[in-house]
Amino acid sequence: MPGKISEILDSAAAIAKGMSVTFGEMMSPTVTEDYPDTPPKFQERYRGRHILRRDENGLEKCVACFLCSVACPADCIYIEAADNTELVRISGSERYARVYNIDYSRCIFCGYCVEACPTDAITHGHGFELAAYDTSTLICRKEQLLEASPAKS
Ligand code: SF4
Numbered sequence: 001m002p003g004k005i006s007e008i009l010d011s012a013a014a015i016a017k018g019m020s021v022t023f024g025e026m027m028s029p030t031v032t033e034d035y036p037d038t039p040p041k042f043q044e045r046y047r048g049r050h051i052l053r054r055d056e057n058g059l060e061k062c063v064a065c066f067l068c069s070v071a072c073p074a075d076c077i078y079i080e081a082a083d084n085t086e087l088v089r090i091s092g093s094e095r096y097a098r099v100y101n102i103d104y105s106r107c108i109f110c111g112y113c114v115e116a117c118p119t120d121a122i123t124h125g126h127g128f129e130l131a132a133y134d135t136s137t138l139i140c141r142k143e144q145l146l147e148a149s150p151a152k153s
């Protein structure tokens with residue numbers, strides 16, 4: 001009988017200990033995000049989907065030098081270069097990227113492309129919703145990556 005009482009006391013102590021943790025957590029501040037109702041907060045350094053930048057005149061900063069593509073260890077940047085003309089000026093330099101694709105089914109968000117860019121044309125944004133059932137939809141084109149023109153924003 002004394003053994004039975006000690007077992008009951010042990011169980012009660014274990015329940016009391018467990019409940020104290022439960023009630024303690026109920027009173028502490030919530031650390032999880034109520035996504036998607038509340039937009040998540042990111043550290044500034046977070047590496048999300050890339051953004052292709054424009055200069056102060058609204059011209060594209062990318063000059064199609066291919067350095068980002070060469071630096072990419074996942075081989076996921078595809079660029080086709082074209083020349084600016086007197087009538088059609090897309091970037092501030094001689095050439096611009098007519099095509100600029102990033103395949104997010106391969107990108108490992110290492111940031112090497114950002115480091116390699118001599119004109120700060122490519123940066124990481126905070127976009128993170130990149131899941132897809134069909135990986136072919138994970139190829140983002142320049143039109144999706146380019147920041148809005150000042151006139152349009
Ligand atoms: S973050 Fe890394 S893997 Fe992704 S495109 Fe840039 S260099 Fe390639």
Ligand code: SF4
Nearest residue numbers: 062063065066068117
């Ligand atoms: S994003 Fe930068 S590194 Fe890549 S092609 Fe354009 S200018 Fe060159």
